[in-house]
Amino acid sequence: MSDTVALIQDWQAGNEGAAEALYNAHRSDVYRLAYALLGNAEDAEEVAQDALTYALVNIRHYAPERASFATWLHTITVSRCRDRQRRKRLVSFSLTEWLGLGRDLSDPAPGPEASAIEAERREALLQAMQELHPAVREALVLRYWAGHTFREIAEIMDCPLPTAQSRVRLGYQQLRAALREERA
Amino acid sequence: MKHHLSEEELTGYALNLLTDADREALDQHLQDCPACHAALEGHARQQARMQAQLQAELAARSPSPRMTFAAIAPAVRRSRRVSRRAGVLEFFRSYGSVIAAAVGVILAAAAVLRNVTWPLLGLQQNASLSLPFAAGIMLGVPAFSHYGQNRLQRPPLPWIWVAAMALWLGTALLGLYEIALLRDVLLRAYLRFGPPSSQLLAQAEALGSWGVFFMGGVWVALVIGGGEYHYHHVGQRASWRLFAWTVLAQLALLTLPLLV
Numbered sequence: 001m002s003d004t005v006a007l008i009q010d011w012q013a014g015n016e017g018a019a020e021a022l023y024n025a026h027r028s029d030v031y032r033l034a035y036a037l038l039g040n041a042e043d044a045e046e047v048a049q050d051a052l053t054y055a056l057v058n059i060r061h062y063a064p065e066r067a068s069f070a071t072w073l074h075t076i077t078v079s080r081c082r083d084r085q086r087r088k089r090l091v092s093f094s095l096t097e098w099l100g101l102g103r104d105l106s107d108p109a110p111g112p113e114a115s116a117i118e119a120e121r122r123e124a125l126l127q128a129m130q131e132l133h134p135a136v137r138e139a140l141v142l143r144y145w146a147g148h149t150f151r152e153i154a155e156i157m158d159c160p161l162p163t164a165q166s167r168v169r170l171g172y173q174q175l176r177a178a179l180r181e182e183r184a
Numbered sequence: 185m186k187h188h189l190s191e192e193e194l195t196g197y198a199l200n201l202l203t204d205a206d207r208e209a210l211d212q213h214l215q216d217c218p219a220c221h222a223a224l225e226g227h228a229r230q231q232a233r234m235q236a237q238l239q240a241e242l243a244a245r246s247p248s249p250r251m252t253f254a255a256i257a258p259a260v261r262r263s264r265r266v267s268r269r270a271g272v273l274e275f276f277r278s279y280g281s282v283i284a285a286a287v288g289v290i291l292a293a294a295a296v297l298r299n300v301t302w303p304l305l306g307l308q309q310n311a312s313l314s315l316p317f318a319a320g321i322m323l324g325v326p327a328f329s330h331y332g333q334n335r336l337q338r339p340p341l342p343w344i345w346v347a348a349m350a351l352w353l354g355t356a357l358l359g360l361y362e363i364a365l366l367r368d369v370l371l372r373a374y375l376r377f378g379p380p381s382s383q384l385l386a387q388a389e390a391l392g393s394w395g396v397f398f399m400g401g402v403w404v405a406l407v408i409g410g411g412e413y414h415y416h417h418v419g420q421r422a423s424w425r426l427f428a429w430t431v432l433a434q435l436a437l438l439t440l441p442l443l444v
Contacts, residue, residue: 019260023253031247036238045251053256057263122241125234144235145242150201158421165201173195176230 004069011059019056022069026052029070030077036141037081039130047084051077067155074146075156078138085134128178132171139167140175189213189220198227281326282343285350288322292357295319300364313438316361320435323354327427344419351427352414356407358434363399366437367392369444 004025010018030051035044055062055076062072129137138157142148148156154164189197189210196202197210214221295315326347374388410426417423 016257016261020253020257023256027251027253028246031251032242032245035245036242041245041248045247048247049251049256053259053263056256056260122237125237126241129238141238144231144238160416165199169195169199169201172199172231172234173191175234 005064008059008062008064008069011056023052023056026070026073030073033074033077033141033146034081036126036129036145037078037134037138038084039126043084047077047080051080054080067152070146071148071152071156074142074148078142078156081138082134124179125175128175131178132174136167136171136174139164140171143168188217189223194220194223194227197224198231278343281329282347282350284322284325285347285354288319288325289350289354289357291315291319291322292354292361295361296357300361313441316358316365316438317435319354319358320431320438323351323358324428324431324435326351327424327431330424331428348414348418348423348427351431352407352411355410355427355430355434356403359403359406362434362437363396363403365441366399367396369440370395372441373444 004022007018007022007025011022027048031044031048034047034051035041038044038047051073055073062069066072067075129140132140135157139153142153142156143150150161150164150168153168154161157164157167159167193210197207202210214224295312298312298315371388371392374391375384378384410430413426414423417426
């Protein structure tokens, strides 16, 4: 944390090396969050670059006393993902996506140590998450993947605490039901 | 507790959503009921599994080699140069919002004074719509310029509080003026029902009084409820959005006399 604060201060002072170090420290994290929310590698990469650029350019807006740098970055990423989803819904109609061909959730091969069944289950989980309502998916990813507290989730999603709690609860129940159905 | 725990209770317990009192009440039951205890463990296992699977699945996803700092460095450098200049502009924009909100409050107060209080005292008879319109537009400046802005993306500077308080006060004053305005609209609309007579005028005035009574109640509820909502959401997207919609609705109401 103190490393991050020092890097932020260096970048605010104009040291571009510090910006690069900040970028490299959070690159994968931001990408994975965008990927979990969008379910598409290309979109996730574009949104992640956009979110990181915004964060680095607007570093003076970051207030360490309000939230950790990661939480701030997650807020920006969630907001950018919402914009991307909204634009996609409004502007384009993709036949490949409608047919379910646009998603590349199964792209990366499982590690050599991972069993085929386990890899299949993990993929099924990610698939089932893509079927959830975007707000419910956001809450679930922020809870289970990023490990945020309910209060942090409410801050990131800009909603009241009970709403954040009920979204996580709903997401868990829906995911549980979907996975049970799939196994049956 | 004799009955088994419901799915809602089990999920709430497993997700750590219960209050201490609720949790204690369920703990007592869980100690004596092996079935519920097993069901809760099932939920805990399921959660741990989901969490592990999601983390493993995402850990296996890495950005492509194209995603590098070098790819965004030119944009960062360019925007940062612009951003330094923008910092100065932003300073004016932030304080500009406060000034616009304050002017909006003054204009709204002037509208109430000139169009409601003075006629009551017999000082002025002709109402002016330009004052409340100008107040609505000035209040719209901070509300719309921050529409959709998230609190975490910007620190809660003191001016956000000042702007929010000014907006609340300004919209409340404008609402007060609109009660009188809607009463007049109601009177004028009712008087169109028949030829002018003292009986029709008396009926219209009674209707107007009931209208003021009803709208006054709504106004009090909105001012108190809105104030509480903005207090809990100050600087958040939801608060700016509500302010923007309130100002828009108030501007729409101001056009009613032009239609009737």
